[in-house]
Amino acid sequence: MTGYVKPAPHEFAANYLFDAKGLAPFFAADSRVKAGGGSQRAEFHDRGERWTVTLYYQEGNVVHPGPRLPTGTEWRLDEMREFRLKVGRHGEEDPVGEQSFNVHITPRWQGMKVEKRDGSVSEYSVPDGIHEAVNVKIQGSNIDFHRYLPLLQSAALAVGIRADYFEEPHEYSNIQDAERYVRVHRDASGPVHAREGPIASMGHLLESDRQGYRKVVQNDDDDHGRNLPGYYHTVTLGPRRIREAFPDHLIPKEVKHYYAREALNQGTDSPLAHPKVGASYQVSRWDGKLGVTPEELAQLERELNQTVLSVLADAGLDVAPSRGPGPFVQDAYFEVETTERGPDPIELDMTRIKSTQESVVIRHLADGLSPVQWESLRTLVTDGGVVSPADIADEHGRHVESVRRALRGIDDLVVREYAKVSLRSNYVAELVHDAVQEAEEAVKRAAETGAKAIRAAEKGMKETMSVFIAWAARHGIDVDDALNQREARMKLRVREPGKQTRRGIKEGFRIWKEAGLPEERFRTAQIQFRNGGIADAWRYLNTG
Structure with a gap:
């Protein structure tokens, strides 16, 4: 084996906070902009590559502090500006023009005030321990994550700002966005976004049924309304869910299969005619923080790469092509x-997770749910909004503590956080929904059974016949034609084959005989299963 295909870096965004030199980087940027009449332009080399940089300014919303900052530093700038660096590969080396990043430099000091769009003024929250600093927000694409900081230093130096201002990011620095991707041939990518593919399966089995919006997005029409299967398919998983598929991963991610907007206008020889499969860090999906240290950048790269490779491998694509590009398409x-x-790659055992979730639901239903637990589940599958324990209590006239205790007893079915309750996954929600419908149908059948028993008594039929009708209702068996002697063959419609069905039919035969009904009619009955299967009743009666 020669190894696995290596995903490429795509989007990246991070906030770098530098406080070692206070506001010196900000003052230096102001000085260089003024010296250049409003901007500075330069070129530099990095790893044998040509890069260009432009330093310029923009108006900001920081309120002028007057002659002196609240921290005591003298302020000699008449205008409140913010500064930007536009950095990119030279056009001769990057004809596509998308290997670049933009840097936004803003000041920070304790007591700093900002003006909002409506004209109101408020104090900006600067973390404790930060006296004076600059925040450097970087947004870029198609650059290795580890290169942004050294490229920032080289770009700053090229326009006359000391590089050592940007050597020591504060521990509060953090990553906001990052994606790595591969480009897959359109003829090979179908299994990735298929209905039973890894993207749909992960969302179906791993995501809460109502956390945020439905996190599985499956859009097969482009922005012009033209059909393009797999145009934009994504699944977003929080840190708890992501660990069910990737046990040693930490960060929340979005996995996606997507085409360029104008993919249908491209010939098959154009890379843009073929989709990307990527994984991106989703900072909004957790309360944690991923910093910018080399170790954290390496962790980020490893998790994103492994996620992409695992999804591709699960879809059956060759992630280690030994000859040629395999299912992949090279781009710029x-x-x-x-x-x-x-x-x-990690084996995405969605079948195991599906079986586990099925067994959890079945176990709770088999062991029996308390009335409050049952009411809670009914609310969760019928209410499409945000549901809290208090909502459930109000709906059913229960005390909220009773609901909370009931929910704690079914923790493997529900997710409880921030006074909100949801079912553990969309798949669990479907199973519970089916169970609720079955229960409602059973209640209806029980009512019908009572009516049938009354009619049977009115006709002078034996009491045991009402027992038989009750047995049929309990086992979900439709016996409307059981007493219809005009039918050549009685039909028993049941849910599914299995040991429970076998025992139930034997019990029904015993009750049938006690009712004084002809044994042969039951023995020759046809059993029809809900899944379409058919069997003869005598086969169930003649086995142990």
Whole structure:
């Protein structure tokens, strides 16, 4: 084996906070902009590559502090500006023009005030321990995550700002967005976004049934309304869910299969005619933080790469092509090459997770649910909004503590957080919904059974016949034609084959005989299962 294909970096965004030199980087940017008459332009080299940089300014919303900052520092700037660096590969080396990043430099000090759009003024929250600093927000694409900081230093130096201002990011620095991707041939990518593919399966089995919006997005029409299967399919998983598929992963992610907006206008020889499969960090999906240290950047890259490879492998694609590009398509920034240093794909055992969730639901239903638990589940599958224990209590006239105790008893069915309750996954929701419908049908059948028993008594039929009708209702068997002697063959319609059905039919035969009805009619009955299967009743009666 030569190794696995290596995903390429795509989007990246991070807030770098530098406080070692206070506001010196901000003052230096102001000085260089003024010296250049409003901007500075330069070129520099990094790793043998040509890069261009432009330093310029924009108006900001920081309120002028007057002659002195609340921290005591003298302020000599008449205008309140913010500064930007536009950095990118030279056009001769990057004809596509999308290997670039933008840097936004803003000041920070304790007691700093900002003006909102409506004209009101409020104090900006600066973390404790930060006296004076600059925040450097970087947004870029198609650059290795580890290169942004050294490229920032080189770009700053090229326009006359000391590089050492940007050497020591504060521990509060954090990553906001990051994606790595591969480009897959359109003829090979179908299993990735298929209805039973890894994207749909992960969302169906791993995501809460109502956390945020439905996190599985399956859009097969482009922005012009033209059909393009797999145009934009995504699933977003929080840290708890992501660990069910990737046990040693930490960060929340979005997995996606997507085409360029104008993909249908491209010939098959154009990379843009073929979709990307990527994984991106979703900072809004957790309360944690991922910093910018080399170790955290390496963790980010490993998790995203492994996620992409695992999804591709689960879809049956060759992630280690030994000859040619395999199912992949090279583009300006993704080179089809394999590396032995990358992480191994993880087997996405969605079948195991599905079976586990099924067994949890079945176990609770078999063991019996308390009335309050049953009411809670009914509310969760019938209410499409945000549901809290208090909502459930109000709906059913229960005390809220009774509902909370009931929910604690079914923790493996529901997710409880921030006074909200949801079912553990969309799949669990479907199973519970089916169970609720079965229960409602059973109540209806029980009412019908009572009516049938009354009619039977009025006709002078034996009491045991009403027992038989009750047995049929309990086992979900439709016996409307059981007493219809005109039918050549009695039909028993049941849910599904199995040991429970076998025992139930034997019990029904015993009750049938006690009712004084002809044994042969029951023995020759046809059993019809809900899944379409058919069997003879005598086969169930003649076995142990």
